[in-house]
Amino acid sequence: MHKKTFSALLMIIFSISLTGCMNLGHLNYKQARMLKKEGFVLNNEGWTLALPERLLFNFDDYRIQNHQKEKLTELSHQLQKYDLEKLKFTGHTDNIGQSTYNYQLSQKRAQSVADVFFAEGFKTQNVQIIGRGSDQPIVSNDSEENRAKNRRVNIIIIP
Secondary structure (H helix, E strand, C coil), X not given: CHHHHHHHHHHHHHHHHHHHHCCCCCCCHHHHHHHHHHCCEEECCEEEEECCCCCCCCCCCCCCCHHHHHHHHHHHHHHHHCCCCCEEEEECCXXXXXXXXXXXXXXXXXXXXXXXXXXXXXXXXXXXXXXXXXXXXXXCCCCHXXXXXXXXXXXXXXX
């Protein structure tokens, strides 16, 4: 009798630990697989896509060029297809200029990306738009190339 109880307990513990290893960030397997394919990574904020390599903003600019809008439109369709319609857009800048100005610019960058998603049917009540200014660089701002990488918008999936 004790062997069966011990075996059952061992199986439960094994199942729980295996489930912990398969952290999908509160998403199902198909959603997580699609997000990975699109370049999203699971971090402490959730499934996040940093857009510096896909969507670089020019210095002191928040406008999105047409070829970039096409990529964002395709991404919005993919997210809707997999019922991932709650998003957070976080805008960032480099460290050139005053912090209050950079905060406003980062807010405009996040808004401009969110506007593409709104045009494709995302609802405003399911979207958060945040400006971070230059407070969270992904690389040091010691060169023009690095400053360009810090001019970005992150898209975060809200489970």
